[in-house]
Amino acid sequence: MSAISADKVLDCSGLLCPLPVIKTTKAIKELQVGQVLKMIATDPGAPADMEAWAKQTGNELLASEQEDGKFVFYIRRTK
Amino acid sequence: MAEERRKLALIASKGTLDWAYPPFILASTAAALGWEVQIFFTFYGLLLLKPDYKPAVSPLGNPAMPMKMPFGPNGFQEINWPMPVLVQALPGFQSMATTLMKMTFKNKNVPSIEELREMCIDLGVKLIGCQMTMDVFGFSKEDFIPEVEVGGAATFLEFAATADVSLFI
Numbered sequence: 699m700s701a702i703s704a705d706k707v708l709d710c711s712g713l714l715c716p717l718p719v720i721k722t723t724k725a726i727k728e729l730q731v732g733q734v735l736k737m738i739a740t741d742p743g744a745p746a747d748m749e750a751w752a753k754q755t756g757n758e759l760l761a762s763e764q765e766d767g768k769f770v771f772y773i774r775r776t777k
Numbered sequence: 778m779a780e781e782r783r784k785l786a787l788i789a790s791k792g793t794l795d796w797a798y799p800p801f802i803l804a805s806t807a808a809a810l811g812w813e814v815q816i817f818f819t820f821y822g823l824l825l826l827k828p829d830y831k832p833a834v835s836p837l838g839n840p841a842m843p844m845k846m847p848f849g850p851n852g853f854q855e856i857n858w859p860m861p862v863l864v865q866a867l868p869g870f871q872s873m874a875t876t877l878m879k880m881t882f883k884n885k886n887v888p889s890i891e892e893l894r895e896m897c898i899d900l901g902v903k904l905i906g907c908q909m910t911m912d913v914f915g916f917s918k919e920d921f922i923p924e925v926e927v928g929g930a931a932t933f934l935e936f937a938a939t940a941d942v943s944l945f946i
Contacts, residue, residue: 723809
């Protein structure tokens with residue numbers, strides 16, 4: 699469990715590529731710069747994809763962890 | 778993020794259900810990553826831009842296609858059914874295979890081609906229909922979704938020349 703507090707939660711459980719990436723892109727645009735999005739996914743490709751996503755969009759992946767068999771990501775909007 | 782936006786140039790040349798996925802998945806993902814994306818739809822790929830297009834898939838001539846059932850108990854779903862080529866050629870087999878593949882995608886929460894196409898449009902992917910193919914197959918611009926722009930090989934090449942990734946699908 700992470701101590702990071704999120705401004706918004708996006709649950710992508712059960713969704714496969716490319717939906718978690720696309721839904722995250724849309725969700726982050728609805729946040730203010732500096733706010734944090736918590737994204738939950740079950741797609742085994744998600745940890746690698748979210749790392750690549752953060753690198754390319756410039757948003758900050760604060761944490762990538764596993765919780766109750768799900769992947770949980772905390773992302774800060776940076777621009 | 779790089780100073781300049783990355784670019785993806787795709788050619789979509791096939792119109793079957795299985796081959797419809799790769800261009801739309803790559804395009805929507807790249808656009809979500811902030812890339813500038815253009816897809817050039819040529820030959821059978823052009824049909825992916827029809828408003829009412831219902832892509833089909835056939836196991837005929839496609840021996841790698843798994844023949845599995847998307848319903849029933851787990852053990853049953855795991856069976857890869859041996860399907861003689863002659864049976865695959867029977868009337869109705871193609872539509873059955875298409876229905877089963879669509880059912881599988883739905884069960885796995887994979888979006889439909891129409892949904893993916895909509896996502897691409899929302900994310901700003903540019904869809905270019907090949908003018909020459911339209912002439913050859915007897916289509917006009919009005920036969921396709923309104924977001925389609927019409928162009929030729931030179932249009933694609935101009936964009937592809939500056940693209941970071943170019944793929945023929």
